[in-house]
Amino acid sequence: MAVRAVRGATQLDEDTREHMLDRVAEMVTDVMESNGLSVDDFISILFTATSDIVSEFPAYAARQLGFTDVPLMCARELEIAGAMPRVVRMMAHVETDLPRAEVTHVFLHGAAGLRRDLARTHTDE
Template structure:
């Protein structure tokens, strides 16, 4: 079955090094928390808020072993008024036998406000 694995993070500035570093941190955490094998990833969407323009976040995945053939799409978020700024969101479509409630979605930095129900420790 294909499951969606969500994650998000933020950066303080629209700078390539910050965006790539934050994206790498997010993916390292998502991979670790969900034991993701790239051969089981069907596709991956990365969206950014309109204030991120200096680099495609997917460039960070070039440093990950065996992610070369994973189809990735970068896109821009809808510019909703008063929404979280400088935010990078991801959706991984993963082939897995895990139940929906066993998926670990990851929200880092200021992105924890997006899903406090998933980021609060029980």
């Protein structure tokens, strides 16, 4: 079994607690489903959020999904001129038998435009 990093990102329409928790839960769940992972496969998750998100800690959404024994951390994204607003990103370290090239990184909603070269994307269509 190998340790792999899997990435995800989502963009919020608005910075409200319920909306942020829903979008982050959707991102985490999609990462899990896309890679055949369970909570027990996760070693740790780092969440980042742009400075315009202040309604709740993104890690709280993962806790609500059952990530009670997984180390979670939240941090601020760099404030770069012209960067996409209201974005939550995650980088999870997981144990999996997937080869690195088969790990699916998930970018949802407006964040799908961040790394079209890297990920299978999902959008509001």
